């Protein structure tokens with residue numbers, strides 16, 4: 001039985017990745033990343049040593065989709 005690693009920060013920006021399994025220590029909970037499509041472009045930017053181990057944050061995961069940025073206008 002594997003348990004989630006407590007990787008609570010985004011490997012790209014260092015922000016909160018809001019990963020539910022990492023927060024609870026159980027894969028029984030659904031993570032937002034199960035339903036949100038993460039572009040392969042974003043995954044490609046994750047350092048190799050953290051790929052598949054740490055979740056991106058929603059902002060970085062959606063950055064390649066042209067999602068509107070609330071901080072820029």
Ligand SMILES: [Zn+2]
Pocket residue numbers: 010011012013014015056057058059060061
């Ligand atoms: Zn991020």
